[in-house]
Amino acid sequence: MKRTLYITACLLSGAALLIATPAARAATVDVEAAKTLFDDNECSKCHSVDKTKKGPSLKKIAQKYKGKADAEAALLKHLKSGAKVKLEDGSQEDHKIIEAKDEGQIKNLIHWMLSL
Secondary structure (H helix, E strand, C coil): CHHHHHHHHHHHHHHHHHHHHHHHHHHCCCHHHHHHHHHHCCHHHCECCCCECCCCCHHHHHHHHCCCCCHHHHHHHHHHHCCEEECCCCCEEECCCCCCCCHHHHHHHHHHHHHC
16 A cells, blocks of 8 residues: 555656646746856857847747757757858858856756747
């Protein structure tokens, strides 16, 4: 009987975690730190939160990755690799590699972007 109750409690706890995960992730974004990293790396030269500049808006990027399980990994790779990007005018250039103290700062930036 105790074992059955324990297993049931574990399953319910796991289900609650799965349901709460998106909200929990959103709650852990440090918006000010994300904006600071965005500004320090001069991302605003090419990107805006809601307007297309030389590159797509952050809202457009978030929409592109919405619902994709690999969104964080794909954006992390993009921001750390300096890969070629196609600009709004059709030209191409190397994307600036994000400079951060640690990967956690970049992930926070990504979570902020995806929350827009």
